[in-house]
Amino acid sequence: MTAPLLALSGLASAYGQSQVLWDVDLMLAPGTATALIGRNGVGKSTLLGTIMGTRTVTAGRVAFDGADITGLTPHRRARAGIGYVPQGRHIFPHLTVMENLETGLAARGGRGSGGGGVPDHIFELFPKLRDIRDRKGGFLSGGEQQQLAIGRALAGEPRLLLLDEPTEGIQPNVVQQIEAALRTVRDRLGVTILVVEQYLDFVWRFADGYCAMDGGRIIRQGSTATESAADVAHLVQI
Template sequence: MTAPSASPLLAIRNLRAAYGKIEALKGVDLDIKAGEIVALIGANGAGKSTLMMTIFGKPRARAGEIRFDGRDITDVPTHQIARLRIAQAPEGRRIFPRMSVAENLQMGADATECSEADRAAGLERVLSLFPRLKERMTQRGGTLSGGEQQMLAIGRALMSRPRLLMLDEPSLGLAPLIARQIFDAIRTLNRQDGLTVLIVEQNANHALRLAHRGYVMVNGLITLSGTGAELLQRPEIRAAYLEGGRRG
């Protein structure tokens, strides 16, 4: 893995967010250093996806602060956050089913107004990671298999040449072999490109083995943190997320 830098690329302090009267984030503190893979695990409904969406500006934070590379982005509109080279592959993939693979990838580049050189380099990198997409460039996204759609969702995010890539449940619903390919691609991006990654993942075992560090979220709060190896050895983590099956 790429060695992370000393200061955080993303710093979150006392972050609160809600859906109407339901408070989903209740004062979250979290740091991600440049060059790190950070895993966020927890049960369904713990607030993991809400945290990712709040970083991206939807929903808006009710309190607290989000800083990216030293800049306060707590109240920055979503389209401007994307231009800072923060990209997300959301849960459920959310590709454009009627657009071709090539058009879906183009949408990722358009989000950050990439130069032609960046577009070309981004496309080359995506197709080197996911050669199956190269065979399907003219095929509509909605006709791809689940694994191919996940590759496309990640590829679309990578087309913006992000500094921070956020992945929400990238292995959800995938066959073990395809899930392994996705995790291998994330590891390659970190080791070879130095890409910083925040990953929310139902498979806590794979996520913590992949990550430099991890956080555990329970009911809208961070309750534990440590290196991936440390969390894997904690008995409460093993009981809740490993030995009893994949639960969040």
């Protein structure tokens, strides 16, 4: 059996005195895509932040590629190979598209292709970014900003990509482009993907499996090949 790339064991996290995650166990195999689903406010974004290190672990363990990274800062986790696209994109509005992409290069550390520049495959995944590479981030549409945010994360050549609501507020044609890009990122680049998403039909088209959360816990896991999005949505009351 292939060793997991990411393994969470008894993970808990809190905001001050308010606990948000409870005893989360999760394993992600290399080169797979997993949908993290559930109603608003059940802890999905907090779980991504805890994996990335932007939220404090109060109990449990985060292991990445067999190494315990529970105590690592976010930038050290990024250098270890974890990319993160937060909800709301958070691109730099006063930097150009190319400058935004170049900020992602720092995450490589000593890893990656060693070429030094933005990888060509980012422009193959999102051709529009090449066309608007000199435009300031603040003048982009929502769909362009989302493509830029994903491209910036991929510039660090991660082995694990965390995405929080990538289709939120995005026009349908760009959703299709993002779906195709994520499929390529998994299949051709071998990147493992964990994506928080409310639009279940979108993730069911490319994800291998799903994890459903409620009340800060994972309450159900399964395969997208054997369970339909509609049935799962009904069972977990999304």
